[in-house]
Each structure stands twice: as C-alpha cells, then as structure tokens.
Amino acid sequence: MALKRLSQQGIVFGIFAVLFLAFAIFLPGFAxxxxxxxxxxxxxxxxxLGLAMALVVIGRGIDISLIAALAVPPGLVLQMVQDGSSLPTALAAALALSLVFGAVNGWLIAYAEVPSxxxxxxxxxxxxxLGQAALFKLDVVQWSAGMDGFERLGQGRLLGIPMPIIVFAIVCLVVAFLLRQTRFGAYIYALGDNPYGARVTGIPTRPxxxxxxxxxxxxxxxxxxxxxxxxxxMxxxxxxxxxxxDVILVVVLGGIGLSGGRGGVLNVVxxxxxxGTMLNxxxxxxxxxxxxxxxxGVVLLVAVITDSFLNPRNEETAQQGDI
Incomplete structure (x- = not known):
C-alpha cells in the first residue's frame, strides 16, 4: 500500500511536471x-481550503460546508465593521461563529452519527x-474604512512575495506539524485507518x-x-x-485516499x-x-476512479458506510 501511495503521488507530480513544461514551451507569457x-x-x-479538507478526509470524513465557512464568517466581519463595530470585535464574532459551526458539524457526525x-x-x-437572510445587506459585502490595513493580508508583499503565497506556506507548515508531530495527528490517521480499532485502543474518537x-x-x-x-x-x-x-479535486488528485488514514500536506501541495497550472x-x-x-469534471472523475483502485475499500470500510 505504501508503494501504491508513492506511485500515485509520483504520477500526479509527473503529470504536473509535464504539463508545466508544455505550457512553458508552447504558451507565451506562461513561464x-x-x-x-x-x-x-x-x-x-x-x-x-484543501488543507482543511485534508484534515477531515484523512479521518475518513468529508466537509461540503467549507465554502459556507469561507464566505459567511469573513462576510460577517466586513458587515459588522461597515455597521460601525471595531475590527477586533468583528473578528471575535467571526471566530465564535466558526467555532460553533464546526462544533455543530462535529457533534452531529460524532454523536448523532449522521453521515458527514x-x-x-x-x-x-x-x-x-443564515448569512443571506439575516447577516448581510447585499450579496457582495464591501470593504470599509474600518478595515484599512487589513488588506495587507491579501495584497501585501514580503520580500517581493505576495502575502497569500506566504500565508499558504505558513498554513502548510502548521498543518504538517499537527499531522506528523502531535498526538492529535497520530490519532487522526488511526481514526481514518480503522475507526473501530481506534476506539478499542482508547482513542477518544468522538471528541x-x-x-x-x-x-x-x-x-x-x-x-x-x-x-x-x-x-x-466578500x-x-x-x-x-x-x-x-475544486477543493475535493485538489485533495483527491493530490493522492489523499477517500477511504481515510492516508496522505498529508505534500499531497495537497x-x-x-x-x-493551478491547469487553470492558469x-x-x-x-x-x-x-x-x-x-x-x-473529467479530471475529478478520473481522480476518483484512480483513488478507488489505489485505495480500495475494505470490508470494514464498507460496513462503516464510507463518508
């Protein structure tokens, strides 16, 4: 299985290298x-977002609500500041909303046992x-003067490198540390590999x-x-x-098996x-x-079919009901 995972990762990286080289040679302005x-x-x-999805998929789940988490809490920040609240207050409200939202998702899946x-x-x-009906006045929440300076998170540069790239790299390092250097990460892999076995060994699977x-x-x-x-x-x-x-495509195409317990940050990268190369x-x-x-759509279909061959569902997975 380790050889299969390595081969899938190597194949995907090879496709990326060939595609990148072809675009560099034949597309003016690409390279x-x-x-x-x-x-x-x-x-x-x-x-x-792919890193967030990877944390869930490795533990044998899936999170279709990620785009709502992307849009609504940050939109709330912009709306509250626009309405006169301070930026720290708005950020605290968005953080609280995200925490509650994630906890509700987790409770329904872990304790109510509703499929993810x-x-x-x-x-x-x-x-x-909720955002459309109660939180936002317009579909596009505009920037306001109270947000001045915060735009550097998305538009600033550090040593000539755009901040979004640096932020992505930092999040990669943090998630890699969580997955590979902490007990939390080890538990996630154990949960994804065999949920019942993880529970028997004393891992607090529901929390x-x-x-x-x-x-x-x-x-x-x-x-x-x-x-x-x-x-x-927003x-x-x-x-x-x-x-x-696109998020699911990044995760599955990168080589993180939907059957759980496999993959990591490198696969997401x-x-x-x-x-990114394909879209560009x-x-x-x-x-x-x-x-x-x-x-x-075609690439995602091929990736899912490939995943089903390289990471086949076992009897325990079938009984679990997958994701």
Missing part, C-alpha cells in the same frame, strides 16, 4: 516570474441561508471528530479572510459556485500546483469558464 506569482496567488486560497456528507451539506446550506470539523471551519474562515483582503470585498454567493469541487494555462488559452468546468 514568467510575474505569471508564476499570479498562478500561486490565485490558488493560495484553494490550497488553504449529509451533515455538512445541510449545515452549509443553513449557514449560507477527535468534533475537533477535526472545528479546525476545518476555522481554516475555512481564515481562507475567507485572505480572499476578502485580496479583493476588498462575494457571499460564492457558496453557489463550483469551488467545493501537489494537487494545488497541478490544478486554460486562462491564457482563453478557454471559457464552462470549458474549464468540463475539464475539471
């Missing part, structure tokens, strides 16, 4: 420093509806599941703040976009680089949005 920064900056938020796919689909719809979804919601909120700072607004209807499929190349070639969705 420039400015375009490379643009490529990485455009997929930084997607990569951060249906739980997060329902809670994501609820949070998005662990709750913590997974809380962390995913917090990371999603942070990604939304980076996104809002990048464009000086388009709250992004929940209705296909972005969640590889998946993000491949998707199609944009330079002036491929329409519909055409890009068609290509992404």
């Amino acid at each position: 420039t420093t400015q375009n490379m920064f643009t490529l990485l900056q455009n997929v930084a938020v997607l990569g951060i 796919l249906f739980t997060t689909l329902a809670t994501g719809l609820f949070l998005a509806g 662990l599941i709750v913590l997974q979804y809380v962390l995913a919601a917090l990371i999603g909120c942070f990604a939304g703040l980076v996104m809002a700072a990048s464009v000086n607004s 388009p709250t209807r992004i929940f209705n976009s296909t972005m969640i499929y 590889i998946g993000t680089l491949l998707i 190349g199609m944009t330079i070639m002036d491929v329409s949005y519909s055409g890009q969705n068609l290509v992404k």
